[in-house]
Amino acid sequence: QIQDLMRKGCPLVGIADITCDISGSLEFVNRTTSIDSPFFRYDAITDSYHNDMDGNGVICLAVDILPTEFAKEATQYFGNVLSQFVTHLASATDITNLPAHLRRACIVHGGVLTSLYDYIPRMRKSDSEDVSENSAANSLSTKTKYNTSVSLSGHLFDQFLINEALDIIEAAGGSFHLVNCHVGQSVDAISYSELEVGADDKAVLDQIIDSLTSLANPTENNRFSNQNSSKISLKLGKVQENGMEKESDPKKKAAVLILGAGRVCQPAAEMISSFGTSQWYKTLLEDDFEDQIDVDVIVGSLYLKDAEQIVEGISNVTGIQLDVTDNANLFKRISQ
Numbered sequence: 001q002i003q004d005l006m007r008k009g010c011p012l013v014g015i016a017d018i019t020c021d022i023s024g025s026l027e028f029v030n031r032t033t034s035i036d037s038p039f040f041r042y043d044a045i046t047d048s049y050h051n052d053m054d055g056n057g058v059i060c061l062a063v064d065i066l067p068t069e070f071a072k073e074a075t076q077y078f079g080n081v082l083s084q085f086v087t088h089l090a091s092a093t094d095i096t097n098l099p100a101h102l103r104r105a106c107i108v109h110g111g112v113l114t115s116l117y118d119y120i121p122r123m124r125k126s127d128s129e130d131v132s133e134n135s136a137a138n139s140l141s142t143k144t145k146y147n148t149s150v151s152l153s154g155h156l157f158d159q160f161l162i163n164e165a166l167d168i169i170e171a172a173g174g175s176f177h178l179v180n181c182h183v184g185q186s187v188d189a190i191s192y193s194e195l196e197v198g199a200d201d202k203a204v205l206d207q208i209i210d211s212l213t214s215l216a217n218p219t220e221n222n223r224f225s226n227q228n229s230s231k232i233s234l235k236l237g238k239v240q241e242n243g244m245e246k247e248s249d250p251k252k253k254a255a256v257l258i259l260g261a262g263r264v265c266q267p268a269a270e271m272i273s274s275f276g277t278s279q280w281y282k283t284l285l286e287d288d289f290e291d292q293i294d295v296d297v298i299v300g301s302l303y304l305k306d307a308e309q310i311v312e313g314i315s316n317v318t319g320i321q322l323d324v325t326d327n328a329n330l331f332k333r334i335s336q
Helices: 002-007 072-091 100-105 119-128 161-171 202-216 265-273 278-285 304-311 327-335
Strands: 014-016 039-043 048-050 058-061 146-154 175-182 191-199 233-236 252-259 293-301 317-321
Touching: 072 100, 119 161, 146 161, 146 202, 161 175, 161 191, 161 202, 191 202, 202 233, 252 265, 265 293, 265 304, 265 317, 293 304, 304 317
Parallel strands: 014 058, 252 293, 293 317
Antiparallel strands: 039 048, 039 058, 146 191, 146 233, 175 191
16 A cells, blocks of 8 residues: 555655554564654555655654653542652661561562562572473472472462461471462462472471462461461372372363454463363362363464464464354364
8 A cells, every 4th residue: 555655646755653563554664763864765566665854755753762651640640649649668677667568569678679579580590490402301309309399379478378378388497489470460369379389398398288278278376367368279289209200190181272363362361271270160160179170372363474473482372274254164263
């Protein structure tokens, strides 16, 4: 279309795509630009791109700064609200004297993570220790004699329940490895974390399991009863002894078909494919699932290349070419 317009002498000089929808509604906008170099030139007749402004074509602006801009009235409102907190933060030398809501919001103070967020390096350390050329040989199950899997779900991070769980494991003399983690993206959304917990003494591992069970099911008779009233869901795997052959664990299979390969597809596919445990379904559906469930995700797009780009690097996710107007093929995929 732009080529036809230019051949007919269209007076269009330039465009500004403030949404930076690359190869979207304006298909010839194939890149974003920077504030330092905000323009490029597209010559529709020769279908070529140039960084100089001397020559034929359309000048294109695509600086991706729209998310950083606020309307004046929004800025004033936000500034008035924020100013109520800035005074306390700017004058504080000891964050323990801050109001509770500000103290919880302080992630770093004095160059170190605050106590509420010190689980971050602990979880990262547990993960990095097992990353090597031969990760299987260095997994927690080969370092400790007794091991089990622990699945936690609930408001683990916003209510700092993950801190208590890790404290329990480390205080008892156990160790852990982060296997999987999904953080809820809203106030109401729950988080999920799967840990491999190990100890060289079965009594120590049993103590950890008992304490985690008490954390998940607070009563008046245990030490967690007066702490945060929000419960977490807990699922424990079988205790495995190092050197013993693990029992086979057949899993049910479930499949999810996603139609379309837009920008929201990749995070959706990642999230759905990570729901490979019964704990997630138990939390959502409040049913007692005994078997684990693997979730295979299929992304269908009219353009196979788009689907393959979306699924690249995501386990249990496959990209296929699928035309939704082809009813027979669509029904076949849905039935699978």
